[in-house]
Amino acid sequence: MEGGAWAHPAGAPKPVELDFTFGSGASQILKGLVPGTVIKCVTVKITTPFSGGTGRTLSIGFPADNSEIATTTQLNLTIANMYKFDVYRTSAISETLMAYWGGTATAGAGKIIVEFTK
Numbered sequence: 112m113e114g115g116a117w118a119h120p121a122g123a124p125k126p127v128e129l130d131f132t133f134g135s136g137a138s139q140i141l142k143g144l145v146p147g148t149v150i151k152c153v154t155v156k157i158t159t160p161f162s163g164g165t166g167r168t169l170s171i172g173f174p175a176d177n178s179e180i181a182t183t184t185q186l187n188l189t190i191a192n193m194y195k196f197d198v199y200r201t202s203a204i205s206e207t208l209m210a211y212w213g214g215t216a217t218a219g220a221g222k223i224i225v226e227f228t229k
Contacts, residue, residue, distance in 0.1 A: 123226075123228070124227060124228065124229065126224050126225060126226045126227075127141055127142045127223075127224070127225040127227070128222060128223070128224050128225075129141055129210065129222065129223045130220070130221075130222050131169075131210065131212075131220065131221055131222070131223065132219065132220045133161055133163075133164070133167060133215075133216035133217060133218055133219040133220070135210075135212055136212070137211065137212055137213075138209050138210065138211045138212070139209065139210045140207055140208075140209055141171070141207075141208040141209060141210055141223060141225050142207070142208045142225055142227065143205070143206075143207050143208075144202040144205065144206050144207065144208060144227075145202065145205055145229065146202055146203060146204055146205060147201065147202065147229060148201070148202045148227055148228065148229045149199060149200065149201045149202075149227060149228040149229065150180070150198045150199070150200045150202075150208065150225065150226075150227050151197070151198060151199060151226045151227055151228065152195060152196065152197050152198060152224075152225075152226040153171055153180050153181065153195075153196045153198055153223065153224070153225050153226075154193060154194065154195045154196070154223070154224040154226075155169070155171070155181065155186055155193070155194045155196075155221060155222075155223050155224075156192075156193045156194075156221055156222045156223075156224070157187075157188055157190065157191050157192050157193070157219070157220075157221040158191065158220050158221050158222065159191070159218065159219050159220040159221070160188070160189050160190050160191050160218075160219060161188040161189055161216040161218065161219030162189065162216060162217065162218050162219065163215075163216050163217030163218055164214060164215030164216040164217050165214045165215045166189075166214045166215075166216070167188050167212060167213070167214045167215060167216035167219060168183040168186075168188070168212065168213040168214050169181075169183065169186050169188060169210060169211070169212055169213075170182055170183045170186070170210075170211045170213075171196075171208070171209070171210055171211070171223070172208075172209065172211065173206050173207065173208060173209060174206075174207065174209065175206075177209070177211045178211075180196055180198060180200075180208070181194070181196055183213065188216075188219060188221070208225065210223055
């Protein structure tokens with residue numbers, strides 16, 4: 112990684128990146144997946160710790176299982192940190208990878224990066 116950019120191999124699909132803040136909605140689409148898509152890795156980077164409010168939470172998953180990839184207990188949004196989940200999960204059906212937020216905060220920001228094939 113140079114100059115803050117996320118590097119990926121030549122010819123590979125560009126990672127999906129989603130910036131989020133304390134005011135992000137209840138859910139956001141990360142990536143629509145077609146059968147055969149492999150989610151290789153999901154990285155969550157907390158750039159500004161979340162504070163205030165009732166305590167903001169984040170999970171990553173699918174409409175059928177909101178925390179299949181990352182649960183709220185695996186992601187501490189109150190400290191600047193980076194969490195990496197090596198997933199290697201192949202989609203058997205068309206589905207949507209989502210980020211789900213709960214609680215509230217008055218400050219905080221971060222980024223979700225999803226690496227995949229196809």
